[in-house]
Every structure is written in structure tokens, then in C-alpha cells.
Amino acid sequence: MTNHWIDIKNTDCALIMGSNAAEHHPICFKWVMKAREERGATIIHVDPKFSRTSARSDFHVPLRSGTDIAFLGGMIKYIIDKEKYFKEYVTEYTNASFIVGDKFGFKDGLFSGFDKKLSTYDKKAWAFAVDANGVPKRDKTLKNPKCVFQLLKKHYSRYDLKNVSAITGVSEKNLLKVYETYAATGQKDKAGTVMYALGWTQHTVGVQNIRTSAIVQLLLGNIGVAGGGINALRGEPNVQGSTDHCILYHILPGYHSVPRAHWPTLADYQKANTPISNDPLSANWWQNRPKYVVSLLKSWFGEAATPENDFGYSWVPKGDTPKGLVQGDYSHLHIFDRMYKGKIKGGSIWAHNPAQSIPNTTKVRKAMDNLDWLYISEIHQNETTDFWHRPGVNPKDIKTEVFLFPACHRVEKEGSISNSGRWVLWHYKAAEPAGESKSMGETMVEIMNAVRKLYREEGGVFPEPIVNLNWPSHFDADQIAKECNGFFLKDTTIKDKTYKAGSLVPSFANLADDGSTSSRNWLYTGSYTEEAGNKMKNRDLSQTDLQAKIGLFPGYSWCWPVNRRVLYNRASVDLNGKPWDPTRVVIEWDGSKWIGDVPDGGWPPMATGKGKYPFIMQKEGHGALYGPGREEGPFSEHYEPIETPVKKHPFSKQLSNPCAKIIESDMDKRATPGDSKYPIVLTTYSLTEHWCGGGETRNVPSLLEAEPQLYVEMSEELAKEKGIKNGDGVIVESARGRVEAVAMVTMRMTPFKIQGKTVHEIGMPFAFGWTTPGVGDATNRLCVSAGDPNTSIPEYKACCVNLKKADKLTELS
């Protein structure tokens, strides 16, 4: 979230899209409802299914899964055509005025720089034109045909109501209703918020879905302001924390690229990952990256990390140089594909149920049979821990040796959790771990200590990364929290205060690239200090009048970065530091200092000449209407899902994302576009009563009682066509699998009119698996192994299926 949960109450209009917020983030709806009741905010829900979120929204607009970019592209066109954008904001704070270089081009669905063989782009083709000093050229009149604004206007001019309606299935009337309502937040004193979740990310165009919303929000001046922002509603309480601390393969803690083979030395790495801006007005915050990376290495390798050995950079594993769609990608899609192809021998799985939650699950389960060994840490047995005796296999045929470590529940341990609003809260242990279960941290520390002992005693091919680790003898959450914050490693004086070696660093501004500081995550530096202790434990509700007006509680928990509650808040004020909306002040310049929230950098307002552009994480300091960093283009473009019910779309000849990560194997069969064998769109989702794959919640009787079995929501029209009645057993089939479910025939699902033809869409939850008897089994057996080119997140939200009434049921009872 750029903003935070409470801030939703400040909005004038919430566009909930790609999210079923009321069902999956029930508490957040308290703030949505407050906005509606107290501000008269309009709540809009755009989603294939009428859900509990729709029920509490002012209106629900059904759209076909996978057409969000078309829908929002139409909104961009509307905003520009009707001049609903916030001109001053767009000119001053976004890159609308930047001149794009001559190499940029766009033709029939492809941008310039495309390499057909590798299915990737050479992004240099999209660079900005720069002046003699290397500063991007600008035209603040926004008239230059090569400026971002004009290119944007041209790009989205194809997204007219007729085209958008034909492909999304949304009536022109409904499109206009949403566009008009939301575009009204482009006024200076109005704010609109975008709330999204996996309904946007889980597509082969996931990142570009969100990019498109960023364009909308920047045009309307909705970033940085109270009641605005782009708000990713993260899943489990700590999904934000797990991203910050890099549970995924592609980053190191604190959002640094994972080292790659073509960056053999630390200098190579730093050079490639440290942007240089020649514009003195750009803060270009990532220029500080080397300090954060060296502090991270110092935290990992302690005294063994010296300037002479690149602080141990060579001990950090290097990913292959990414090339094409496979090489250098270690995401789940690829891990299980490699496992299926016999290239992975063993491994560990923590708090994760891939045999239930990875697409094309039948293949995933089969892939696991190829492992020699596997160890798993879990609180309940689930489809992954028990894969070796799943229905249809004989355990005697499975060679894998499986070790199951009982993990304790989260209420049985203490630690930090980071919520969607980036608040880091300490949570306390409520009970002792049951039986012999242990926290996963404890298990991991013990295993690694045993490995370290072996390496120390017996050596090995490459022992340094393991024996040199700054590794604890036992797990202590409090100590880890301190390590995340970071220490001074030698006596250091800041202003008039001297910090002894070994004391906690007060702020990431004090981190250094010479090895004199450590920090396991620069974003968390300042969360645990000598002066204030563990700020994650802060529960102080005091606030200034200004803060009270917008629900800021700076003394409650701690928030990264530096306790700033609304990101990019320097964009909430004009060039003189005066808030766009004086009734909803995030920050304000009082003549000598900023008041309100912690500003995005303490520099004075832009008009003083000593200020900095507000989008400090961007190299050029401006909000990116044009974003040259993504894999499939600087603007978003509508591409169909990999499995689509249509053969063509109105925007170009490029049917699907040209850079989509598609997995190929004998088990990865796909329907052809417009395949008459699989004419129905399937979308999958979670539900309030079960959490994700259901491994935990299926073991909670009162939740299983409330949602006992796998169902398939379908329209009355489709049910009639197929001769299916509510409550009937149904077989749903895709090119990859077959799943039994119970029909839930409902007027909440709507058939779509797509390019003149009726297209049906159905929806199924993915929480039910065979280890809970009679509830049904993995919906993901139907889903397709194709992912977004930027993130490799699989396209769970759209694939093509067919269905029929079941003669008999074996998975459900």
C-alpha cells in the first residue's frame, strides 16, 4: 500500500478492482464503510462475480476475467479526452512532460526493441531523450508529439467505449458510469483510492494491470494524498513482511536484485543496480543502494566480511543471467517444472502447500515423486506433506524420503508482522507451542547449525558461505529484529552523539558502504533503536490535530520507511508546500518545517529552489506515466489471457502477452484460443472462511462447517444450458485436469456479451483438498502454468474449461 488501512476512510471514491476486499480483508471494510457513511464516498466494485464486496458497494460492474487493462485503458482515454486530469500535478510531478527518445515505437501490439526469438525486449529502445547534461528533456506545455503525455494519449486512443465494451463484456453505460464517477476524483480537493489484490496480480499481464492503475492515479493526482494511493491488499497478515524480507527468489532483503552470474564482483553489482541521475533536483534515492547492500553483507557475514573480499559478495549465490523465458527464473512455476523433468533431487518446503496451490497441480504432485528427499515444516498435514499417498498412487512406488517437522502456530511464537500499510507490529506469544512443535525460525536455525558443524568438521567444495555466516546458536526473534535494524560496528559520532560499536543504528541515513554498519534490511532500520527500544511494540494513540483529521497514528507500531505513513506525500502539496486539499492534510510546510506525516525527505518545497521532486524512488523523481522498467513495455496494452475464449481482440493482432512465461512439458496442455472444447472462462478465488489453500482452516471445525465443500459458482443461464440444478455434482474439465464440485447456481454470475457472442464465466475457490475427506480436491488442477513476465506469478484468474453434470462423485461426499 502506498497508504494504509485507516486512510481508506479519507477517500471520496474507492475503486475496488482485482479484489474481493470485504471477503478477503474483512476488517478493511470498516474503513470503506466509514468513507461511505461519513464522507459520502462512492464505492465501486469491478469484478467478474457479484460478491460480498459488491453487496456493500454502491455499484458492481461485472467484467470478463483478464480484461482489466482494456477497462482501465478506456478510463485513461476518458480522462484525457474529457480533460479530467489534474493538470498541475500531471505537469509538475509526473513524467508527462518528458521527451521520449527516437527509438521508441509501437506497432500492432508490440513496442520497439522486441526480440522475437527470446520473447523479450531490449528496453534501451524506450529510453528518454536527454540534454547535454544527461537530464531528460521536458516540454511542460505537453504539446511535443514525443512527450509522454502525447504518446500516452495516442496509445490509449484505441480504447474507445465500443472496443472496450466488446472485449470486457461491460456495457458502454456501465463503463461510462465508472469512468465518470472515478474521474471526478481528478479535482484538487478530491481523492480516489484503488484497492487491488490477487485479482490483478494473478494474470500474465499482472504487473501491467497495476501499472495501468498507476497511470490513472497519477493523471488524477491521487498518489501521495490522503484517501488516495494504490493499495495492494496483501494476503496473510505478514505477506508484506515476507516480501520486504525477500521470501521470493528475485530479490535480497530490502528490494535489491538477486546477484546474477554477469555481476561477478560487488563493484559490478553495485554499478548495475545503482541508478545515476544528473538532475540536481532528483533525490534518486536508490543512489544509496551500495550502503544498504554492504550493510546487508556485513549483517550476514559479520567479521568475515571485509573490503578485501567484497564483504563476502562472492559467497552469495548467483542466479543465471536471465535470458528468454526460462533461464535465470527460479519461480515456483519453474521449480516444479524442473522437478518434473528430474532436475531437482531434494529440498525443503516451509509453510507452503504447493501440491494444492500451484497451477496444474496434477503435474506438481507428480513432480514431487521425482525427489529423493524432502523436508517440510508444517502445522497440519496437508496435500504436500502427504503427497506420497495421494489418491491414485501406491506409496510403495514413491521413492521420496519425507521428513516432517511439526511447526508451532503463529500464536505460539513472538515476532514481527508487517501489515499491508507497511506497519510493523510486534506480536506476542499467546501460548506455548503444542507438543514437540517448534517455530520455523528455531527449526531453521537448528538445521543450519547441524550443516555448519558438518562443514566445519568435514569441509566441502565451497564451505565459506556456510561457515562464515553470522549465524546464531539459537533462534531469538528479538535478536533478529535488532539485526534487521542494524548495528554500528565501530564507534560513530552523529552530530553531538557518540554511538559505541555494537549499538543500534538510529536511521538508514546512517548506514554506510565501508563496512562500518550492518543491517539485515535497510527499510527496517529505525524500527529498533537505542533511544526508543523496539518501536514495533509502540501502542501510543496520541496525535496532533492535523494527524487526527486523517487518522494518522504515528505512535502506534512503526512503519517503514522512517515511520512515514503515506508514501510520496510530497506530491500531496503544491510547489509552495501547501496541501492540494486543506481539509485532508498529509504534510504541510509551515514556513520553516514540515508538519503532519514524516515527509518523503525533509527538503523544503520545490518553489524554494532547494526542494526535490516528490517521487524519490524514481531515478528522475517523477511519477511514471511512462515506465521504461517493465518487461513488456513502457505503457500497458491489452493482451488476452494465455487461455482465452476469443480468437482476436480489437486493439492489435498480438493476442496474448508476447513476454508471458509459459511452461512447456507433456503435461502442460493448453486450449487453443477460442477452443470450442473449452468455451467457458474459469476464475479461481479464496473465500472468507478459508485461508488460501485451506491447509490450516480446513482443520478448524467451525470454519469447515461454514464452508464445507468445493463449489462452482455459475449463472442461471449457463446452468440451464447444461441442465444443471443448484446443488448438483458437476465435473469441470480443462486441457489439464478434471475437478468435481457442487453447482452453486446464482444470479450473482453474469454471462458476458463478448464481440457479439455469449461467453460464460464460472468461479471456484481453491481451498479444498483431498487430505480433508469428502471436501473435494485441488481446483488448481485446472489452472494453467503461465505467468507474468515480471513476476512469474501464475495466471490463476483466467483459463478455459468446460463442465457437465456429474453422474457420480468420488471426491465429494
Added chain:
Amino acid sequence: MSKTFLIDVTRCTACRGCQVACKEWQGFAANKTTQIGWGSHQNPPDLNPKNFKIVRFQEHKIGDTVTWNFMSDQCRHCLQPPCKDMADGYMQGAVVFDEATGAVVYTDKAKQLPKEAFDEMKSACPYDIPRRDDATGIINKCDMCYERVAAGLIPMCAKACPTSAITFGDREKMLEEAKKRLAVVKKDYPEAQLIDAEEVRVIYLITDKPEFYHKNLVAQGPAGISRMAALAKMTAPLKRSVRNLLG
């Protein structure tokens, strides 16, 4: 001071926090539920001896507009409870008023009531609330979490509700709050109304026709009328008597 709930459906997201929290607090085991032949999010399908609270779901479509109505159903804790009248006719002390809260509570003695007594209680209840476990003879329903309330806490369902759809407090204050909310809600939904506010301690604020939520959202007349109930009715407020007779 006696207590009252306000259940404001305009705030209800049907998260079922109330349903699950009630069950957990009361310590009830789960029922075996199913979708086969049922196909609805409303599960368990009805109140039962192990669910004092369930959330009811009903969907409607008028023109292109879908509405999905949610109703967090429970005992209304009638100011003059017909179920108590019925039980009292068989045995004093099976159904009692909790002095402090006004809760209508079924005690352990209720188990001793014969099946006929239960049938009369159930059919006398204008909201179809009481349930009986035929195996054990236990007759039960929501008890307003009166023990929690006595300890200065609010009922578990109100505590669990994330959106303040269920609020709980002193009756006078809640009546006032109900009227205030009604006035606000009416601006968006002219048909909004409070249900049986003067007669019950669980007041629903609804925006659609009552039958669009549940047939027993509004008090329904009993099928069979016993002597005690008829007597009780004579002393009950005129409005309810008339409706019961019509029902």
C-alpha cells in the same frame, strides 16, 4: 440497565465472524454440513442446537441490479417472550429473565421440559428461534452471552463484528442510536426500517422488504396458541396482538 443489540444490515459483509465467534464462545462442536443438494453459502442451513447464530443469505435481481441480503440471525430477547410463556405453563425456571440484561435465558432445567412443551415454545416464537437436540433433550438458543455481559464485556458476536454491523449497549442508548442510523440510512434507502424495535432487544435495521432477508425477520404469528400464550397476549402491547391474530 437492560441491554439491546442493533444489527445494521447496511454494514454487514456476511463475513460470518459473528457466527463462528458465537460457536467458539459457546464451545459447540461442528455440524457435518454439505453443499451437495444445497449449493449455498448459508451453512449450516439453519439455526440448530449447536449454532445460536447463523448468517442468512438471500439474493434477488430486479432488472439488472443484483442485491444480496445478509441477516445475522439470533434470538431477539423479546421484552415479553412468548417462548417463556409457553415454558412457564409447564415448569417455572426453565426459561428465565436475566435481571441485569433483560436476556431471555434457557436454563439447564429446560432439558426437563417435554417435547410438546418445546413444540409449543417453537411455534410461539415469532422468529422461529428455539431448537432442541432430540438426542439429549437439550432446548437452547442464544443467551445474549449474559455471563460476558455480567463481567463487563460485550457479547461475543458483537465483539467479533469487524464493521460494527452488530452493536450492543444500554437499551435507551441503543434505541436512540437505532433511530439516528435509520434517519441516515433512509437518505440512501427510503424503504429502510427498524424491525419490532419496541418489542425486542435485537433490533434490525433493514433496507429492503423484510422477506428479502428471511421469512422470520419480522414477527410471525404462532401456528398453535396455548392458553398461557393467549393470556400473555392479552397483556402484550396491542400492536403485537393484532399482528399475531392476523398471522
